[in-house]
Amino acid sequence: MYLASARTKPVEATGxxxxxxxxxxxxxxxxxxxxxxxxxxxMVTAFMPVxxxxxxxxxxxxxxxxxxxxxxxxxxxxLVGGHLGDRLGKYRAxxxxxxxxxxxxxxxxxxAGASTAAIGAVVATDRAGKGLRTAPRDALIxxxxxxxxxxxxxxLHRAMDTFGAMLGPLVTFLIMIQxxxxxxxxxxxSFCFALLGVIVLVTFVPGPxxxxxAAPRPKIRWRDGLHLLRARKFRxxxxxxxxxxxxxxxxxxxxxxxxKTAGVPTSLLPLLPLGTALVFLLAAxxxxxxxxxxxxxxxxxxxxxxxxxxxxxxxxxxRGIPVVCLVLVLHGLFYAATDGVLMAHGAELVxxxxxxxxxxxxxTGQAIARLLSSVLFGVLLTFLEMRWAVLVAAVAxxxxxxxxxxxxxxxxxxxxx
Numbered sequence: 150m151y152l153a154s155a156r157t158k159p160v161e162a163t164g165x166x167x168x169x170x171x172x173x174x175x176x177x178x179x180x181x182x183x184x185x186x187x188x189x190x191x192m193v194t195a196f197m198p199v200x201x202x203x204x205x206x207x208x209x210x211x212x213x214x215x216x217x218x219x220x221x222x223x224x225x226x227x228l229v230g231g232h233l234g235d236r237l238g239k240y241r242a243x244x245x246x247x248x249x250x251x252x253x254x255x256x257x258x259x260x261a262g263a264s265t266a267a268i269g270a271v272v273a274t275d276r277a278g279k280g281l282r283t284a285p286r287d288a289l290i291x292x293x294x295x296x297x298x299x300x301x302x303x304x305l306h307r308a309m310d311t312f313g314a315m316l317g318p319l320v321t322f323l324i325m326i327q328x329x330x331x332x333x334x335x336x337x338x339s340f341c342f343a344l345l346g347v348i349v350l351v352t353f354v355p356g357p358x359x360x361x362x363a364a365p366r367p368k369i370r371w372r373d374g375l376h377l378l379r380a381r382k383f384r385x386x387x388x389x390x391x392x393x394x395x396x397x398x399x400x401x402x403x404x405x406x407x408x409k410t411a412g413v414p415t416s417l418l419p420l421l422p423l424g425t426a427l428v429f430l431l432a433a434x435x436x437x438x439x440x441x442x443x444x445x446x447x448x449x450x451x452x453x454x455x456x457x458x459x460x461x462x463x464x465x466x467x468r469g470i471p472v473v474c475l476v477l478v479l480h481g482l483f484y485a486a487t488d489g490v491l492m493a494h495g496a497e498l499v500x501x502x503x504x505x506x507x508x509x510x511x512x513t514g515q516a517i518a519r520l521l522s523s524v525l526f527g528v529l530l531t532f533l534e535m536r537w538a539v540l541v542a543a544v545a546x547x548x549x550x551x552x553x554x555x556x557x558x559x560x561x562x563x564x565x566x
Contacts, residue, residue, distance in 0.1 A: 150358055179306060184260075184310060189252070191318055235502065235504065244289070248347050249280030252346070286507035299497065303489030303492050308431075317422075318423045354563035378510070386491075386498065393553050399526070403463075411476075424477030425480045445497075459464065526538065
C-alpha cells in the first residue's frame with residue numbers, strides 16, 4: 150500500500166484556492182498563520198532564558214528540562230493530530246484546535262509564577278497545541294502542492310514562519326527595553342499575535358483538495374501509519390532524523406553558550422534568535438528550490454554539516470561580533486536546509502490517505518530525540534565547562550551523520566504492494 154509520491158495534481162484540485170506565483174494560495178495563507186503564530190511563540194522562546202536563568206535563577210538541569218519539554222511535549226500529540234486529520238479528513242479543523250490551544254496557553258503563563266512545575270505545565274500545554282496542529286498543517290501544504298514543487302512550497306512556508314520567528318524576539322526586546330521584563334506584558338502581547346493567527350486560519354485557509362479527501366474515504370487505523378515503517382526508505386529517513394536529533398543542541402542552549410563564550414551582554418540575549426531567523430528567512434526558499442533539484446535528503450545532510458560548523462565555532466570559543474555573526478549564519482543555514490526540506494522529503498514517501506500520520510511519525514522521532522538531547526546537554530553543562538560540553542555534542546553529531554548515511558544509503562524507492 151506504499152506510494153513513492155503524490156499522484157494527484159493538487160494545484161488543479163484546490164478548488165479555487167488560487168496560486169501566488171508557483172506556490173498555491175493555501176500555502177501562502179498557512180504561511181501567514183504560521184508567521185503570526187511564530188511571533189507569539191518566539192516572543193516566549195526569547196524571553197524564557199532570561200526569565201528562567203536570570204530572573205528565576207534556576208539551574209542548567211532545570212532549564213534543560215523545561216527546554217526539552219518545549220521541544221518534546223509535542224511528541225504524542227503529533228501522532229494524535231496526524232491520525233485525526235487522516236481519519237476525519239478534516240486537517241484544517243484539527244490544525245485549528247492546535248493553534249487555539251497554543252493561543253490560550255499564553256494567558257496561563259502569568260499565573261505560573263516562579264514554580265518550575267507550573268511553568269512546565271503551561272509550556273506543555275503550549276507545545277501540545279503545536280503537536281496537534283503540525284502534521285495536519287504540513288499535510289495541507291503537501292496536498293495543495295505538486296510533487297515537483299514540494300521543496301519550494303515548504304521553503305516558502307518555513308520562510309514566512311521564520312519571519313515571524315524573527316519578529317518575535319524583536320518584539321520581546323522592545324518590550325523589555327521600553328517597559329521592563331514584565332512577564333504579564335510579554336505573554337499578553339504574545340497571546341494577541343496567536344489570536345490573529347487563529348483568525349487568519351479560519352478566514353483564509355480552505356480545507357484540503359477534494360480529490361485528496363473525497364468520499365468514500367478508507368477507514369484509517371493507527372496501525373496504518375505505523376505500517377509505513379515497514380518501507381525501508383521511510384524507516385531509514387525516520388531513524389536517521391531521530392539519530393541526528395539526538396546530536397542537536399536546542400536553540401536556547403546554542404544562544405546561551407554563544408552569549409557566554411562570545412561575551413555578548415545579557416540584555417542582548419533575546420536578540421540572538423533574530424540572527425538565526427533572518428538567515429533562515431533569506432535562505433529557506435532558495436535552498437528549498439535547490440533541494441528539489443539536487444535531492445532533499447542530500448540537502449538535509451548538508452544542513453547538519455552547517456550545524457557541525459556551529460559547534461566547532463562554539464568549541465573554539467572566539468569572541469566578538471564576527472564570531473557571533475558567523476555562528477548565527479551557520480545556525481540559520483542549518484534550519485533553512487533541514488526544517489521544511491525534511492517534510493518535503495517525507496511527503497514523497499507517504500500515501501495521501503495517511504499523509505498527516507506519516508509526517509507525524511517522521512516528526513515524532515526527531516522531537517523525542519531533541520527532548521532527550523536538551524536534558525542531556527543541561528546535565529553536561531552542570532558537570533563540564535561549556536566548551537567541553539559542546540565538544541561532546543560535536544563528536545556525537547559526527548557519529549550521528551555517519552549513522553544517518555548508513556541508514557539511508559541502502560534505502561530504495563518502494564512502490565505500493
